[in-house]
Amino acid sequence: MAFRSGFVAVVGKPNVGKSTLINALVGKKVSIVSPKAQTTRNKIMGVLTTDNEQVVFIDTPGIHTAKNNLDKFMQDAIASATVDVDLLLYVMDGSKDFTDDDIKNLKKYCGQGYPIFVVVNKIDLGSYESIYPRLAKLNGIDGINEVFGVSAKKSTNLEELKKAIFDKLTDTIKYFPNEEITDKSIEFRIAETIREKILWLLNDEVPHGVGVVVEEVKKENEMYKISATIYCERESHKNIIVGSKGAGIKEIGTKSRQAIEKMLGKKVYLDLFVKVKQNWRNRVNLDEFGYGQND
Ligand SMILES: Nc1nc2c(ncn2[C@@H]2O[C@H](COP(=O)(O)OP(=O)(O)O)[C@@H](O)[C@H]2O)c(=O)[nH]1
Ligand SMILES: [Mg+2]
Structure with a gap:
């Protein structure tokens, strides 16, 4: 065939x-x-x-x-x-x-x-x-x-x-090598994984204003060192994300790290930061948050 x-x-x-x-x-x-x-x-x-x-x-x-x-x-x-x-x-x-x-x-x-x-x-x-x-x-x-x-x-x-x-496929070209399952970078997939944990852990209003930026992914020996920033739109949202005595961010970090380890098949050390960037969803340039251009 x-x-x-x-x-x-x-x-x-x-x-x-x-x-x-x-x-x-x-x-x-x-x-x-x-x-x-x-x-x-x-x-x-x-x-x-x-x-x-x-x-x-x-x-x-x-x-x-x-x-x-x-x-x-x-x-x-x-x-x-x-x-x-x-x-x-x-x-x-x-x-x-x-x-x-x-x-x-x-x-x-x-x-x-x-x-x-x-x-x-x-x-x-x-x-x-x-x-x-x-x-x-x-x-x-x-x-x-x-x-x-x-x-x-x-x-x-x-x-x-x-x-x-x-039965509906009309091309014959192999666009992606066998082992490739997505067009997205590892940084993108890590950022999305963190955002997913926030969506599951926090109430309705907060996650919709959250953007995650992965700053660094470094392979050291047999593990990955990853640092990422969670951007939110208000100081009150930051307080919710961080949680009392840091309990919120700790849970987000643990759940994210476990999921990223599963994805990468390696141990992960994850450093998370939380920053407020007011009204970022209305910026003209959304590039830095991973929403650049739809081609
Ligand atoms: N019971 C059930 N839940 C599903 C099924 N497919 C998706 N879900 C749930 O529906 C919700 C939305 O799924 P998601 O894939 O994010 O939907 P999307 O927004 O259309 O991409 C999640 O809680 C899923 O677990 C299904 O076949 N059965
Ligand atoms: Mg979806």
Whole structure:
């Protein structure tokens, strides 16, 4: 069989499980996951390579209304991710009823020149009786090629989905070497891992204004020495992050270090700093926070 490859954009509302799905399809963690909206901020590629296929999945931030420059960057990431793809996966949360807005959003992608699979995720949370009427809402929408009910968390029906994705690939080029699972640098992945722990540990308001910058990654003997700064928007947020007697930052540090060690397969020494940078999400230049250009 000739080698097949291609790019597949993964879009949908926040929290439907886009990043979880890509991690499950790739088989390794390439994109952070949390129960909070706007966890993913960048366009992130996750690469699945088999003997006969290579799929480059493009993870995107969830579709939402832009309120600041970071939001605009995120919306731009979605737009640029859907250019020149072989297939678009539109992910929906099957544990909830589909609203008119959900259907309206889906329809925006229809008729744009690429095939569309609607992936109804989180079927582990519902019964067939509850999910079936939701699927019926998708009937008769022009431009949908196939609908899959899956659980990204439990890996249900992912093999069927993978096979169908392979059948839509139109390239023959191997874009990434076999062992490469993402387009992102190690610094980026470390910064994201720290941000993920903050998303899980802190309340709603604080993490949305957090940006993480990795200053140094140094390999010393058999371990990595890493230093990173957590930027937040207010003094009160800094106090929450640091916590009473430093308990907060200590927990963020421990959880982050463990996850980074798992990712790198080496011992890690992690130094974390917390700084306030007011209104940084509205700066014109977001480069230093990892939100430079969407190409
Ligand atoms: N029960 C269940 N939860 C899921 C599934 N997929 C994702 N989640 C959860 O949904 C939340 C959002 O997931 P995430 O991948 O960050 O969503 P994204 O914003 O669309 O990228 C997280 O808490 C995930 O653990 C699934 O198949 N079943
Ligand atoms: Mg995500």
